[in-house]
Amino acid sequence: MKQLKRIAERIVEIMLTVSGSITSLAILLIIVFLFKEGFGLFNSPIIEKGYALCVNVTNPVNKLNPYQIKHIFDSDITHWNELGGSDEEIVLFRFDEIFSLYADEEFGEDYALLPEKLGEVIAQSSGIVAFLPEEYLPTDNNQVKILPSTNISIFDFFGGKEWMPTSTPSSLYGVLPLILGTLWVSVFAILIALPLGLGVAIYLSELASERMRKIMKPTIELLAGIPSVVYGFFGLVVLVPLIQKMLNLPVGETALVGSIVLAIMALPTIITVAEDAMRNTPRAMREASLALGATQWQTIYKVIVPYASSGISAAVVLGIGRAIGETMAVLMVTGNAAVIPHSLFEPVRTIPATIAAELGEAPAGGTHYQSLFLLGCILFAITMIISISAEVISKRKHKGAGV
Amino acid sequence: MNKKTNQKIAFIAFRILGLLVVCILFWILGFIVYNGIGVISWEFLSTAPTDGMTAGGIFPAIVGTLCLITGSIVFAFPFGVMSAIYMNEYAGNGRIVRFIRVMTNNLSSIPSIVFGLFGMALFVNTLGFGDSIIAGSLTLGLLVLPLIIRTTEEALKAIPDSFRTGSLALGANKLQTIYRVVLPMAFPNIITGLILSIGRVSGETAPILFTVAAYFLPKLPSSIFDQAMVLPYHLYVIATSGVDIEASRPIAYGTALVLIAIVFFMNLLATILRRYFGKKVTTS
Numbered sequence: 001m002k003q004l005k006r007i008a009e010r011i012v013e014i015m016l017t018v019s020g021s022i023t024s025l026a027i028l029l030i031i032v033f034l035f036k037e038g039f040g041l042f043n044s045p046i047i048e049k050g051y052a053l054c055v056n057v058t059n060p061v062n063k064l065n066p067y068q069i070k071h072i073f074d075s076d077i078t079h080w081n082e083l084g085g086s087d088e089e090i091v092l093f094r095f096d097e098i099f100s101l102y103a104d105e106e107f108g109e110d111y112a113l114l115p116e117k118l119g120e121v122i123a124q125s126s127g128i129v130a131f132l133p134e135e136y137l138p139t140d141n142n143q144v145k146i147l148p149s150t151n152i153s154i155f156d157f158f159g160g161k162e163w164m165p166t167s168t169p170s171s172l173y174g175v176l177p178l179i180l181g182t183l184w185v186s187v188f189a190i191l192i193a194l195p196l197g198l199g200v201a202i203y204l205s206e207l208a209s210e211r212m213r214k215i216m217k218p219t220i221e222l223l224a225g226i227p228s229v230v231y232g233f234f235g236l237v238v239l240v241p242l243i244q245k246m247l248n249l250p251v252g253e254t255a256l257v258g259s260i261v262l263a264i265m266a267l268p269t270i271i272t273v274a275e276d277a278m279r280n281t282p283r284a285m286r287e288a289s290l291a292l293g294a295t296q297w298q299t300i301y302k303v304i305v306p307y308a309s310s311g312i313s314a315a316v317v318l319g320i321g322r323a324i325g326e327t328m329a330v331l332m333v334t335g336n337a338a339v340i341p342h343s344l345f346e347p348v349r350t351i352p353a354t355i356a357a358e359l360g361e362a363p364a365g366g367t368h369y370q371s372l373f374l375l376g377c378i379l380f381a382i383t384m385i386i387s388i389s390a391e392v393i394s395k396r397k398h399k400g401a402g403v
Numbered sequence: 404m405n406k407k408t409n410q411k412i413a414f415i416a417f418r419i420l421g422l423l424v425v426c427i428l429f430w431i432l433g434f435i436v437y438n439g440i441g442v443i444s445w446e447f448l449s450t451a452p453t454d455g456m457t458a459g460g461i462f463p464a465i466v467g468t469l470c471l472i473t474g475s476i477v478f479a480f481p482f483g484v485m486s487a488i489y490m491n492e493y494a495g496n497g498r499i500v501r502f503i504r505v506m507t508n509n510l511s512s513i514p515s516i517v518f519g520l521f522g523m524a525l526f527v528n529t530l531g532f533g534d535s536i537i538a539g540s541l542t543l544g545l546l547v548l549p550l551i552i553r554t555t556e557e558a559l560k561a562i563p564d565s566f567r568t569g570s571l572a573l574g575a576n577k578l579q580t581i582y583r584v585v586l587p588m589a590f591p592n593i594i595t596g597l598i599l600s601i602g603r604v605s606g607e608t609a610p611i612l613f614t615v616a617a618y619f620l621p622k623l624p625s626s627i628f629d630q631a632m633v634l635p636y637h638l639y640v641i642a643t644s645g646v647d648i649e650a651s652r653p654i655a656y657g658t659a660l661v662l663i664a665i666v667f668f669m670n671l672l673a674t675i676l677r678r679y680f681g682k683k684v685t686t687s
Binding site for chain 1: 406407409410413414416417418420421423424425427428431434435481482485486488489490493494502503505506507508509510512513514515516517518519520521523524525528529545548549552576578602603605606607608609612613635636638639642643652655659662663666667669670674
């Protein structure tokens with residue numbers, strides 16, 4: 001009996017130890033799954049899966065990058081000489097068009113003659129570029145050149161200026177507008193939230209009466225507790241029309257509204273962390289300053305704020321982290337246009353909003369799906385860096401302050 | 404300008420800023436309550452949406468949210484408490500604990516949409532749960548795990564060591580000390596942490612977008628492998644992409660009010676408990 005009890009206790013202790021590692025395990029799993037799915041993108045071809053591009057064998061162009069392909073099929077590029085080829089007009093040929101050139105009977109049983117007919121079409125025109133499914137490629141026609149498929153490159157992903165994940169035949173995964181959109185919205189949010197939050201933190205730690213603190217602290221906690229979708233809803237029905245009317249804008253869903261909403265959401269974090277840092281200033285330092293004849297205000301900005309500066313920086317960093325990762329509120333108020341932002345009064349699109357808006361429509365395992373996971377990886381990396389640097393900054397506390 | 408006037412101006416500015424923050428909260432709250440209160444009725448809370456979400460109630464969404472709260476807490480609470488016990492009672496203050504603490508901090512700073520991605524990759528696709536209550540619960544459980552661990556740890560830390568040594572001196576072993584002395588004493592504060600977690604879970608939208616949430620379901624979920632309608636997602640949907648956005652506005656106000664009411668009720672309960680037991684557990 002006693003033996004049994006001892007074994008039971010041992011089991012419980014093992015369970016406790018195992019649970020101790022659960023958060024580390026969770027992070028490990030998140031990294032594995034995010035990066036596994038995300039980095040699959042760089043092993044995927046630039047052209048839609050199961051398709052290939054063919055040109056006439058006389059065409060000197062041997063390779064096309066995703067941007068060229070997209071502009072060709074959008075008819076923005078109309079001559080081969082723009083791509084280093086001969087001075088000839090580009091003739092677009094999509095797979096469906098073959099059915100208007102030949103009658104159905106001509107393809108034979110089970111479309112066995114389809115590749116041959118496609119080959120004929122390509123052989124006839126020297127400026128043609130054909131977008132065909134791989135199973136019907138005219139492989140044995142020596143008049144046809146199949147362009148080699150290359151994989152999506154890391155450089156195109158991080159340096160690309162266009163995010164068009166659903167354009168065919170070649171999607172564009174340029175992440176630059178999304179990264180800039182995220183930073184743009186978050187940085188302005190902090191520019192709004194920092195003076196406000198710092199002021200409130202000073203008020204709470206230095207000026208407010210005990211009764212006022214008792215009212216303010218729960219208020220700020222409640223502000224932190226409001227779900228982000230409610231902030232988004234409030235922004236959508238109140239701030240969007242308000243800003244649109246006040247500034248006379250064509251659309252109200254802009255980076256500015258996103259920044260304002262994010263600023264309100266980041267306030268509780270900034271206030272709480274900064275206030276804690278200021279309250280930690282030793283009493284002796286305040287009293288020494290006051291004894292030297294400084295006013296309370298001079299003490300605040302010459303002694304307390306510098307002393308708490310590492311805590312305040314940590315507050316800023318954590319606030320930015322909160323703003324960068326915020327999804328729903330931003331998704332609802334920023335208008336979600338995937339273009340590089342030029343002003344605050346235009347719609348922008350952030351990384352989290354892109355994931356939230358597009359993942360539902362991206363088929364699992366496809367390049368679009370993978371690219372969204374890669375966005376998740378970027379977000380994960382950014383917030384990890386932020387969280388670790390906040391830790392480092394607040395550890396540096398009091399060094400050099402002479403206490 | 405002398406330094407006294409300087410101070411006066413600065414202090415007035417700070418007071419105004421403080422007031423401003425309170426005003427922002429009351430503006431948001433007032434707006435939602437003012438527009439939503441008229442919609443709330445027993446019928447609104449107890450019937451399903453009808454006419455393309457422009458009429459009827461939000462009953463299925465409330466049920467879905469309750470399912471998710473239960474599921475995620477059932478998963479996160481035992482693990483969170485055990486993890487905290489391990490860190491505070493067993494692991495000492497070495498490198499391992501510091502590492503775990505950093506990891507817990509990091510986990511809590513990961514954006515909720517990344518949890519959504521992860522939940523979709525692991526629970527929905529790899530483990531094959533599909534869009535289901537269990538996938539959503541596990542994802543949300545992971546999200547609140549750091550909060551539960553931190554509040555439990557603080558609760559355990561608040562207990563003076565003399566109670567532990569006293570119990571050990573009476574011949575109890577370590578495990579007996581933990582579940583006979585330490586846990587009963589820490590219980591109120593642990594429950595406060597639990598309540599805060601429930602508030603957090605009920606408001607999260609991004610993690611459930613791709614793991615459980617359904618746009619509209621004609622009937623209630625019958626097992627943990629079913630999809631469910633959920634309050635925050637319901638609000639998002641009818642606010643942005645309903646059939647007739649203008650006509651469903653009142654429903655949106657009502658949903659927002661219910662959502663805020665749940666979250667605030669949980670916060671209030673936690674505050675009251677905290678006051679009652681006199682120990683501090685913080686959200687941040």
